[in-house]
Amino acid sequence: MRKTTLLHALLCSAVIGLAGCASSQVDPTQxxxxxxxxxxxxxxxxxxxxxxMRWIDPKLNVRNYTQAYIEPSQFYPAPRPTAVVSAQTLQQITRYYDAALKRELGKVMTIASAPGPNTIVVRPAITAVSTKNEGFQPYEVLPIALAAAAVNTAAGGRDQSVEIATEAAFLDGGNRAVLAQVVRKGAGENLENDKTQLTVNDVKAVLDGWAKDMRLSFEQVKNK
Incomplete structure (x- = not known):
């Protein structure tokens, strides 16, 4: 009886902990x-x-920049493909993110083929792509991940939540000074169970939203 009570308490703690991790703001420890x-x-x-989480140089005058050079997005740390998150999907995610950034920023600036004067360099990275139990999970604490697996088994297999995170730096194309930085994450489409493979379609809405926010943020700062 005591074992059952203890297991129930542990599983409830795990669920509460995972709910906290679902916040859309990245904790500094992550x-x-x-x-x-x-x-x-x-x-x-x-x-x-x-x-x-964001920083913008208070001296930044975006009117000085008429072009944007978007460096190819990368995974950081290096990704570890799994049965749920394949190497092909990881490549498709970075390619789609690059295209979304060029599409959105191209609405307000000329997209440059190289850094240079009057150019903002956008340096984006995908820093996490994870499902509840599997995948590339630099943000998950091992005991919580193990407890989550136990919850999933006990429940007979539940929907798998998907999280993806990004960090981006914005540099002056001439002197390479850092102009702004941002860290954020978002929730993709839930997967049916822990055997369902993640596809780029499951995170497209998040990537589109990030790219659109970059464009809108540029417009807001420019209009101040």
Whole structure:
């Protein structure tokens, strides 16, 4: 009886812990190391009202920039493909993110083929792609992941939540000074169970939203 009670308590704690991790704002303990300096980041809202961690140089005058050079997005740390998150899907995610950024920023700036004067360099990274139990999970604590697997087994297999996170730096194309930084994450489409493979379609809406927010943020700063 005591064992049953203890297991129930452990599983409930795991569920509560996972609910906390579902927040759309990345906790500082979850930073990947992609950005050179996290100390200036502060809680903020994106143009669409989503919580993010962000820093913008107070001296930034975006009117000085007429072009954007978008570096190919990368995974950081290096991804580990699994049966749920394949290498092909990871490649498709970065390609789609690149296309979304060029589409949105191209509405307000010329997309440059190389860095240079009057150019903002966008340096994006995908820092996590995870399902509840499997996948590339740099943000998950091992005991919670193990407890989550136990919850899933006990429940006979439940929908798998999908999280994806990004960090991005914005640099001056001439002197390479950091102009702004942002860290955020979002929820993709739930997977049917822990055997269902993740596809790029499951996270397209998140990637589109991030790209759109970058464009809207540029417009907001420009109009201030």
């Amino acid at each position: 930073y990947s190391g992609f950005l050179k300096d996290y100390s200036r980041l502060k809680p903020a809202e994106s143009a669409s009202g989503t919580p993010v």
